Amino acid sequence: xxxxxxxxxxxxxxxxxxxxxxxxxxxxxxxxxxxxxxxxxxxxxxxxxxxxxxxxxxxxxxxxxxxxxxxxxxxxxxxxxxxxxxxxxxxxxxxxxxxxxxxxxxxxxxxxxxxxxxxxxxxxxxxxxxxxxxxxxxxxxxxxxxxxxxxxxxxxxxxxxxxxxxxxxxxxxxxxxxxxxxxxxxxxxxxxxxxxxxxxxxxxxxxxxxxxxxxxxxxxxxxxxxxxxxxxxxxxxxxxxxxxxxxxxxxxxxxxxxxxxxxxxxxxxxxxxxxxxxxxxxxxxxxxxxxxxxxxxxxxxxx
Amino acid sequence: xxxxxxxxxxxxxxxxxxxxxxxxxxxxxxxxxxxxxxxxxxxxxxxxxxxxxxxxxxxxxxxxxxxxxxxxxxxxxxxxxxxxxxxxxxxxxxxxxxxxxxxxxxxxxxxxxxxxxxxxxxxxxxxxxxxxxxxxxxxxxxxxxxxxxxxxxxxxxxxxxxxxxxxxxxxxxxxxxxxxxxxxxxxxxxxxxxxxxxxxxxxxxxxxxxxxxxxxxxxxxxxxxxxxxxxxxxxxxxxxxxxxxxxxxxxxxxxxxxxxxxxxxxxxxxxxxx
Numbered sequence: 377x378x379x380x381x382x383x384x385x386x387x388x389x390x391x392x393x394x395x396x397x398x399x400x401x402x403x404x405x406x407x408x409x410x411x412x413x414x415x416x417x418x419x420x421x422x423x424x425x426x427x428x429x430x431x432x433x434x435x436x437x438x439x440x441x442x443x444x445x446x447x448x449x450x451x452x453x454x455x456x457x458x459x460x461x462x463x464x465x466x467x468x469x470x471x472x473x474x475x476x477x478x479x480x481x482x483x484x485x486x487x488x489x490x491x492x493x494x495x496x497x498x499x500x501x502x503x504x505x506x507x508x509x510x511x512x513x514x515x516x517x518x519x520x521x522x523x524x525x526x527x528x529x530x531x532x533x534x535x536x537x538x539x540x541x542x543x544x545x546x547x548x549x550x551x552x553x554x555x556x557x558x559x560x561x562x563x564x565x566x567x568x569x570x571x572x573x574x575x576x577x578x579x580x581x582x583x584x585x586x587x588x589x590x591x592x593x594x595x596x597x598x599x600x601x602x603x604x605x606x607x608x609x610x611x612x613x614x615x616x617x618x619x620x621x622x623x624x625x626x627x628x629x630x631x632x633x634x635x636x637x638x639x640x641x642x643x644x645x646x647x648x649x650x651x652x653x654x655x656x657x658x659x660x661x662x663x664x665x666x667x668x669x670x671x672x673x674x675x676x677x678x679x
Numbered sequence: 680x681x682x683x684x685x686x687x688x689x690x691x692x693x694x695x696x697x698x699x700x701x702x703x704x705x706x707x708x709x710x711x712x713x714x715x716x717x718x719x720x721x722x723x724x725x726x727x728x729x730x731x732x733x734x735x736x737x738x739x740x741x742x743x744x745x746x747x748x749x750x751x752x753x754x755x756x757x758x759x760x761x762x763x764x765x766x767x768x769x770x771x772x773x774x775x776x777x778x779x780x781x782x783x784x785x786x787x788x789x790x791x792x793x794x795x796x797x798x799x800x801x802x803x804x805x806x807x808x809x810x811x812x813x814x815x816x817x818x819x820x821x822x823x824x825x826x827x828x829x830x831x832x833x834x835x836x837x838x839x840x841x842x843x844x845x846x847x848x849x850x851x852x853x854x855x856x857x858x859x860x861x862x863x864x865x866x867x868x869x870x871x872x873x874x875x876x877x878x879x880x881x882x883x884x885x886x887x888x889x890x891x892x893x894x895x896x897x898x899x900x901x902x903x904x905x906x907x908x909x910x911x912x913x914x915x916x917x918x919x920x921x922x923x924x925x926x927x928x929x930x931x932x933x934x935x936x937x938x939x940x941x942x943x944x945x946x947x948x949x950x951x952x953x
Contacts, residue, residue, distance in 0.1 A: 525777075528778075529777065529778045529781060530778075531781065531815070533785075533811055533814045533815035534811070536814040536819075537800075537803065537807055537810065537811045537814055540807050540810055540814070540821070540824060541803055541804060541807050543821060544804055544806065544807065544843050545804075609819055609820060609821040609824075610819045610820045610821075611820050611821050611822050612821050
């Protein structure tokens with residue numbers, strides 16, 4: 377067998393921008409990450425035509441998983457129409473020839489920056505989260521060699537201490553996003569910088585979540601039906617953002633995570649963060665039949 | 680090493696039953712450790728009885744701090760064994776893996792360093808420094824952490840109005856008290872003190888020593904106290920080990936060693952002090 381034969385055999389996988397060996401590397405590391413939930417797996421991150429820190433990790437995972445039949449949705453902070461989301465979506469569609477969508481329910485693969493859609497994902501859907509900093513121990517241990525040892529020993533006392541200090545200083549935990557969470561009772565992970573509102577959506581979820589940091593070259597995963605428990609003291613419960621009573625100014629949807637839009641008169645209005653779900657809510661208000669899927673939250677409470 | 684068996688036996692017969700009736704809590708056999716070309720410890724063996732305060736004296740570089748680091752399982756010797764007479768532990772603690780060592784040190788061994796920067800997180804609150812020890816041991820109730828931190832800081836005579844002040848804003852004496860509170864928070868079986876009063880002025884030294892003595896009296900904690908200050912050792916220790924060049928050159932009851940030193944080096948030390 378010649379070298380050319382090897383190259384020929386990989387041709388079918390050399391598709392959607394990444395070559396076969398890059399995809400093999402990512403597949404192997406994704407499998408490892410799924411086998412050890414929450415554990416960061418190093419991988420050989422490739423160059424993709426967007427800047428490091430703009431979703432290169434998520435894009436590599438998406439390009440590895442995508443097939444010509446995969447329906448892809450890309451969101452950025454909940455919005456389908458941001459420049460970053462639109463550019464990545466267009467790029468994936470162009471290099472993979474796959475269909476794209478803004479509907480969470482019809483998507484097979486959802487690449488997201490910092491949000492989990494409001495509608496419950498099915499077991500056959502995959503959520504890919506872009507992660508800027510995958511190491512939860514970095515704020516308490518800048519030496520990454522030591523941090524890895526701490527993960528190996530499940531030595532998370534310093535993380536708990538950080539929470540203790542926040543409560544002592546401010547009366548509550550101040551961590552707004554990327555709330556450290558214990559996965560499968562073993563590894564603490566930073567669940568991307570998703571808001572606290574979204575962390576309970578990962579707990580025992582039916583879908584697979586893959587979190588990938590291209591710049592930091594780390595993949596971790598939350599397989600279906602895996603425990604994801606935010607670090608909280610037994611006597612101080614975990615609290616999500618108080619958005620339950622807010623109403624979306626556009627769609628009139630209520631009880632979901634909202635974006636705050638400051639107004640010229642000093643007041644603020646709110647708009648639902650998940651733009652796809654907001655759009656469906658507007659269509660429903662305008663008399664269309666209900667096209668909305670089931671949501672994790674109902675009336676601002678986790679179901 | 681100069682044996683002092685006859686003297687030791689006579690004193691033991693007169694005094695504390697705890698010294699003769701129980702098995703040693705700490706049993707160290709033939710510890711040796713080399714750092715490159717430097718033989719830091721040579722064949723060091725010693726026992727510490729439950730509730731006893733063992734003083735370790737010697738000049739700089741004699742191996743005192745190395746011995747303490749080994750007792751705190753921060754290092755592994757080239758040869759030798761170290762046992763703690765506690766349920767569920769192996770005969771030689773150096774056979775434990777890193778995780779088991781960490782958990783053992785977090786729960787059963789407390790240490791106070793000479794330099795508070797080694798033992799404390801300077802930007803965290805004092806109570807947080809104490810709470811960290813309980814967090815590592817698995818305590819997850821905030822109210823319990825606060826109560827335990829308060830109790831430990833109170834026991835080390837730390838002013839409670841500064842309960843949540845970071846150690847960086849405290850005096851040296853206060854920092855040592857926070858270290859002490861952290862070390863005793865889980866009521867350790869063994870407390871290691873590495874020059875706890877060095878660098879403090881005399882009045883603060885006296886206060887810290889007084890606190891240590893009160894703690895020892897109240898809780899009968901077994902202590903190994905390393906110091907080059909013979910006055911501190913004389914005040915605190917029941918028994919003394921004199922080290923030089925990584926070896927133990929003399930050991931005996933504190934009063935005997937100070938009143939009637941046998942080894943020329945100990946004589947030199949004692950007379951230099953006097």
